[in-house]
Amino acid sequence: MLSLTELRTRINEGRLAPRQAVAEVQAAIAERDPIIGAIVSSDPEPIVPEEGPLAGIAVGIKDIIDTAHLPTQMGSPIYRGWQPRADAAIVSRLRSLGAVPLVKTATTAFAGLDPAATVNPHDHGHTPGGSSSGTAAAVAAGMLPLALGTQTGGSVIRPAAFCGVAAIKASFRLLPTVGVKTFSWALDTLGLFGASIPDIARALALIADRPEIDLADDAPRASRIGLCLQGFAGEADPDAAEALSRAARAAEAAGAIVTDLTLPDAFARAWELHPIIQDFEARQALAWEYANHREALPILLGPQLDRAQALTAAQYDAARREAHHARRQLKDVFGEFDAILTYSAPGRAPRGLTSTGDARFNRLWTLMGVPCVNLPVPGDGLPLGVQIIARFGRDGQALAVARSIETALARG
Template identity: 90%
Template sequence: MLSLIDIRTRIEAGDLTHRQAIAEAREAIAERDPSIGAVVCSDPEPAVPEEGRLAGIAVGIKDIIDTAHLPTQMGSPIYQGWQPRADAAIVSRLRQLGAVPLAKTATTAFAGLDPTVTVNPRDHGHTPGGSSSGTAAAVAAGMLPLALGTQTGGSVIRPAAFCGVAAIKASFRLLPTVGVKTFSWALDTLGLFGASVPDIARALALIADRPEIDLTDDAPSAPRIGICLQGFAGDADPDAAAALSQAARAAEAAGAIVTDVSLPDAFARAWDLHPVIQDFEARQALAWEYAHHREALPALLGPQLDRAQALTAAQYDSARREAHHARRQLKDLFGEVDAILTYSAVGRAPRGLGSTGDARFNRLWTLMGVPCVNVPVPGDGLPLGVQVIARFGRDGQALAVARAIELALARG
């Protein structure tokens, strides 16, 4: 994989020019993407700034995020060839930092559940996950050092786990979603994918203009980590359970204080009501597409919106109250632990391209609005990951604990 930090180090040392760094990404896309299908389109003649903290960094932009220089097609024929007039706020920020938004990465239609043609670069017979399918695959295949995704249920953490890359779903609204196609305004959150935890920490610190997010030597030497199995969400596969145990043992061996955490009933109720909030808002966010292009909506999203028409405002309001109640209890829980460690996905990436996988171990944390980090767990076969979660607004702490686990796992 391409490392953002390594590229910037080489540039600063004079061993690599900004243009050479972008050319390497373009060459990697040309060589590898024909067999993976992660990239929808790319800039054939990108402007390459030589100033900025992210100068020389090629970035993949999930294709529900507006770009003024490339089409934004939402993974749907409804928007084929559609060209926005302006960049999304997050893309403008990347440009301010000198980064090059080089490619649009494949997304499921409107960031829903219907799979794309993208394959998992670790094994082409398996899904890369979704909805940030192309984003995860492009980073995993070494085409791009940084890429943007979004998460409404599990669309950052799950594909990162399936493809074996680091990723963070930032705290809700830490990063601006202006210019990002909405599915659910109470849930949609931007995320970053990279080769390692330090790579995504550096990128998030710069993009959010919050230097404290970047990893420092001041990270807690003995973090309090709570293992959370989310029993109400069902059982994980044995491989995922083994990966979680492996990560917990490695963290404990490195000095972490590891305990078990049980979630009160309020979290089970909130988890169960996530789809009500999501779908009630989706029917409004996609009202034009539903009214004028119902026949063009894909096989899963169309019926999902059909069912959503029956949801009432009273059901929505009740679900929002339950979510708020759970968030208040989560504050108390984080008085006892610095971070939660749980599953990133049910197991390894499913075989075939008929499904993007199951988000049941992700959706509670999206609803809570807290930062979530995927840490790949070394091993044989298709990738597995674990999810590190911290208090709302403590993205730096989530990344610091994730880095400690990443290092502990590397030491074996």
């Protein structure tokens, strides 16, 4: 994979020109993407700034995020060739840091559940996950040092786990979603994908303009970690459980105190109600597409929106109340723990390309709005990842804990 930190070091030391760094990315894409299918459009002659803390860093932009210089096609024929007027807020921010929004990455249609035409770089017969399919696969295949995704259910953490890359779904609204196609305004959240935890910590600190997120030495000495199996979401595969145990032991080796955490019932209820909030809002957010292009919606999203027509405001209000209640209780949980360690996904990327896998270990946390990090756990076969979660707004803490586990796992 391409390390953002390493690229920036070489650029800072004058050993690599930003233009050259971008050219290397272009070459990697030309070589590998014909097989992976992660890129849907690219800027053939990008403007490459010489200055800026992200100068020389080519970024992949999930194709539900508006770009003024490249089409934004939402993974749907309804938006084929669609060219927005303006860049999304986060794309403007990347440019102001010197980064190059070089390519748009494949997304499932409207960031829903229907697979995109991307394969898992580790085994082309397996899904890369979704909905940020191209984003995760491009980083995993060493085609990009940084890429943007979004999560409404599990669309950042799941593909990151399946593809074996580091990723963070940021705290709700830490990163601006202006110019990002809406599926559910109470849930949609931006995330960053990179080769390692330090890479995404560096990137998030810069993009959010919050340097404290990247204070590498700030990892809590004896952090209190709650090991959470999310029993309400069912069981995970044995090798996912094994990876979680290894991560827990690595955390202890790094000085953390790891304790089992069983969440109160309020969280099971909130978890169960996530789809009501999501689909009640999706029905409104995608009302134009549904009313005018129902026949062009794919085979999972179409019926999902059909069913959503029956949801009532009362159901939605009740679900929002439960979520609010759980969010309050989560503050108490984070009084006892600095971070939660749990599954990123039920297992390795499933075989086949007709499903993007299951978001059941991600939904609750998206609804809670808290920062979630996927940390790949090294091993044989298709990648496995674990999820590190911190209190709302403590993205730096989630990353610091993830980094300490990453370091301990690398030591073996």
